Amino acid sequence: MSDNSNPHGQTTGHVWDDSLAELTNPPPKWWMLGLHASWILVVLYTLYYPSWPLIHSHFKGFAGWTSIGEFKEDMKEVESVRAKYEDKLPGMSAAAILADNELKNYVVRSAKVLFGDNCAACHGSGGAGNLGFPALVDDDWLYGGTIETIEQSVTMGRKGMMPKMGGAQLTDAEIDKLANAIVGGTITMEPLFASKGCIGCHGPDGKGMAALGSANLTDKIWRFKAKDQLASVKTTITHGVNDPSDPKTRNAEMPSWKGRLTDTQIKKLAVYVHALGGGK
Template sequence: MSEQNNPYGAPTTGHLWDDNLAELTNQPPKWWMIGLHASWILVLLYGIVYPMWPWFGGATQGLMGWTAIGEYKADVAAIQQVRSQYEDKLPGMSAAAILADSELSEYVVRSAKVLFGDNCAACHGGGGQGNPGYPNLVDDDWLYGGDIDTIVTTITNGRMGMMPAKAGVAMTEAEIDQLAAAVAKGEPTSTPLFMEKACFACHGMDGKGMHALGAPNLTDAIWRFGDGSVEAIKYTITHGVNDPSDPQTRNAVMPKFGGGKLSETDIKKLAVYVAKLGAN
């Protein structure tokens, strides 16, 4: 190395260490110097074109007048212009009419995904698959009916069904065991207790439920509470649902989103979104 690159022929600062260690003053390569000067020139040009330099009362505005917030507002305006061709139609349409329009319903499904995430996913899951104690919205099994107008009513006004607790005076523990076993098999009418204890008044003569009362179908093996085990069913029969007389009752309340919480248009969007989640 020393033979190929003789340091003694290069200029030094004049300082020597240990007799032969010198600090050389060689210039950097030309490409490096070109890059250095190009860099500060570009910074200077950038500061002229864009806001950058601190000044009295604020930074310089730059020749282009560009700002980050200005670009953001322009992007939002562009998005709103694209959406307006759909959004302007929605206030004057019913949810059923929106659902019937394939192009418009496709737009609504996409735009309502955020609404669903903000207002519904905490209980019904991100994909509408439900959570323990909260209905599944993708299986087309409905407590109050799954037509679009009923879904609008449910979202607008909320729901709060009621099943009285049967423990004590209404039914003995042995009767609860017998009825729970029949319901667990999907055969609620197989025991005389179904009629004797007036279960048919809410769940129908065939045990398949009644939308008008929000009473579930007891024959389809789809369960709102628990996994359909005899123990889970016994608990529901024993303590009821939303029964104020029993502190251990199951709680099942769907809050209302009408009355100013959500606009009518947002409610229609959510109704279409939910309707499209299921088989209908």
């Protein structure tokens, strides 16, 4: 076995099991090129980017690249896109922002977080409403759904006032009659509605007055929604809303955001709420 030739090329001379030989053929050229190209790439890459660990630090790379630097560059780009819109907002009214489609879209997107941080705790995520707190997604408004009134609601806050009617004003039987008529949707046909002065605030048509924030009593969209709606309506009539003379009165206060949010943030939120679907 001194002849190392084999029909497939030179062998190493080792033979296993009388027949298995190992060839000494070099690998194909394309493979060798690939091998050299990849180690050259590794060396260049580790020189360019931060790589090798040193005793107290690490090799920083010749490119000066850092991940935090890349992040900051990206943020600068985002800021410059935002600035294009943000710079215009302080000089514009909420109504003008609403009328500019591109600006409106930007504001609605950027106010989403603002709404989540400041408003959703009471009004529900996306303004869907919560027990005791009005929904902002529908077109049923206590104070009005124009962009101006919404902006005013947010800036100044709102606190509806209805005096307690239980006790001296109304007998239990009268409260019963009024409450049933409201829940049944026939309040305008109930003589007590006019004779007991409810129309002074809720209007002769029972639809409420935006200037007072008095609820619409004919639409079955409840300001004070409850499983037992009849009982809830009776409670409101008996104890009133925000009546300081009755400890059982309903508390209903929208805080003022003046000074807590900037004028621009309030404008953004007004546009956002208007665009939730119910804006007029």
